Amino acid sequence: MNWQPNRSLSTSLSKQIVQWITEQIQNGEWPVGTKLPPQRKLALSLGVNRSTLQEAFDELKANGLLLSKSGSATYVSNDSWNVLAKQKQTNWQHYIESSIHRANYQTIQLINEFEQDDIIIRLGTGELSPTLLPTAELQKSLSEVHLDGKAIGYSSPQGDFRLRQAIYQYVKKRGIETSPDNICIVSGGLQALQLIALGLLETGSFVFQNRFSYLNSIHTFQSFGMNLYPLADDQLAAGKIEQIRKKKQAILYTIPTLHNPTGISMTLDAKKSLYALSELVQLPLIEDDVYFELLFDEPTPAIKSFDQTGQVLYIGSVSKTLSPGLRIGWVIASTPVIKRLADIKMQMDYGSSAISQQIVEYWLRTGRYEEHIKHLKVELKSRAEYMDNLLKQYFGNIAAWESPQGGFYVWLKFHKPVVTTELFMRLLKKKVLINPGYIYAPNDAQHIRLSFAYSSEEEMKKGIEVLYQEITYMFEAP
Known part of the structure; x- marks a missing residue:
């Protein structure tokens, strides 16, 4: 040897x-x-x-x-x-566990998996029912949209110019003054957040947000080493934010109209105050405005409409209104930000679907989009009232909620901490799928995000009855 x-x-x-x-x-x-x-x-x-x-x-x-x-x-x-x-x-598990992007929470993985099962009652789904999508009209518009070889090739880095022109005209009604050059087409609002994370923020950055937040249910920022920092209303003060951001770069994320998951909408004064704070401490602000068209009353102007210095990054989308499958959204921001996001996007996917861009441009330009929104709000309001009545019937004595003012969601809060993984799994075994509050705020055990946008009235009633049975069991359990 x-x-x-x-x-x-x-x-x-x-x-x-x-x-x-x-x-x-x-x-x-x-x-x-x-x-x-x-x-x-x-x-x-x-x-x-x-x-x-x-x-x-x-x-x-x-x-x-x-x-x-x-x-x-x-x-x-x-x-x-x-x-x-x-x-x-090859030890692929080692590769998976060592990768940059974090795995989703098990509950969310189960939600994503079982949402594809037709026999599941989807009480929390954040999308429109197939019956609310303008399927026939979209099919018809395919024959009315002129497609040539150039139109269906790779688009420019910022997206199809005609679509950007149509968005430029459309957001004027929101009080937003911009130009087609300050718009970047993205594949839905989620990609907008991914581009912002990749293109604008450094590792260790702070992303300020509400306590209950959609960002907690995805790992767009966390997977790149950024820190989500929940701020209560009483913490939205210049001193507090400046104290935190001294450590690292920071940005503020908000859904001011029909917030996901709570469904709350900020008043005009609250929006102005938030923008003033953002401007005072030079804290860039992401305004996620993908739900505003679904407010039952007239929406107040966007925060972006106050912006004179390029402080606000504005996100819009048709995923919540026209079709999630089109995968079309947009970011409105200052010129250097838009150029940066467009460059990153081209490195990722060479542009959003050219055909989808043509369809959305056609719907915006011809007014079909706004007509569809009018009919959609009527349907959603009827569903919201039905859900509200069901909750009064079954949960009036054991939970609290605000009657929905638009959008998709009811944020149901139980008087006791009964919303656990055990409850989630018990409901899943009975073919009812919920979005528990703990996927939007760590350790929350009192909330459920309910949606009236996807399930039929019959399914809503059956799902609420099953939820009531299981909640009653949890309340009575020693």
């Missing part, structure tokens, strides 16, 4: 011994059942301390290559060949 570990290498002596013994087994030098020399003798031969050799043996035993029998004898394991055969296969 002439081999000895090389002390000039950066690899530890014990690791070198592990590799050498593994090679002896792989090469057939030490077949299954081979008895290794006594540790004292082998350590002397290898020129190492017994403690170093013992460390190597412990790792090889843990890997299943060696085993110790009665006394102090050590042998090549009977299962060593199976272990080595497995080691030759």
Whole structure:
């Protein structure tokens, strides 16, 4: 035995011994059942301390290559060949666990999985029912949209110019003065957040948000080492924010109209105050405005409408109103920000679907989009009233909520902390899917986000009855 570990290498002596013994087994030098020399003798031969050799043996035993029998004898394991055969296969699990992007919470993974099951009653789904989508009209518009070879090729980095022109005209009604050059087309609001995370923020940045937040249910910022920082209303003060942001770069995220998940809308004065605070402490603000068109009353102007300095990054989308499958949204921001986001987007996907962009442009330009919104709000208001009446019937004495003012959601708060993973799983076994509050705020056990936008009235009633039965059980449980 002439081999000895090389002390000039950066690899530890014990690791070198592990590799050498593994090679002896792989090469057939030490077949299954081979008895290794006594540790004292082998350590002397290898020129190492017994403690170093013992460390190597412990790792090889843990890997299943060696085993110790009665006394102090050590042998090549009977299962060593199976272990080595497995080691030759790529360890994809190691790759997965070492990757940058975090895995989603198990509850959200289950939600995403079971939302595809047609027999599941989806009480929390954040999308429109297929019956509310203008399927026939969209199909018809395909024959009315003029497509040529250039139109359906790769679009410019910022997206189709005609669509940006249509958005420019459309957001004027929101009080937003911009230009097509300050608009970037994205594949939905979620991609807008991904581009902002990748293109504008550094690792360790702080993202200020509400306590209950949609951002907690995704890992757009967290996976790049950014910190979500919940701020209560009484913490939205210049001193508090400046104290925190001294450590790192920061940005503020808000859904001011029909907030997800709470459904709350800020007053005009509250919007102005938030913008003033943002301007005072030079804190950029992301205004996620994807729900405003679904407010039953007239919406107040966007925060972006107050912006004179490019402080606000404004996100819009048709995913919540026209079709999530079109994957079309937009960001409105200052010129350098838009150029940066467009560059990152082209590196990611070479632009959003050209055909989808043509369809959305057609719907905005012809007024079909606004007509659709009018009919959609009527349907949603009817569903909201039905859900509200169901909640009064079943949960009036054990929970509290605000009657919905638009959008999709009711933020139901139980008087006791009964919203747990156990409740989620019990409901899932009965084919009812909810969005529990703990996916929007860590450790929350009192809230459920209910949606009246997806399930039919019959499904809503059945789902609420099952929820009531399980909640009653949880309330009565010792």
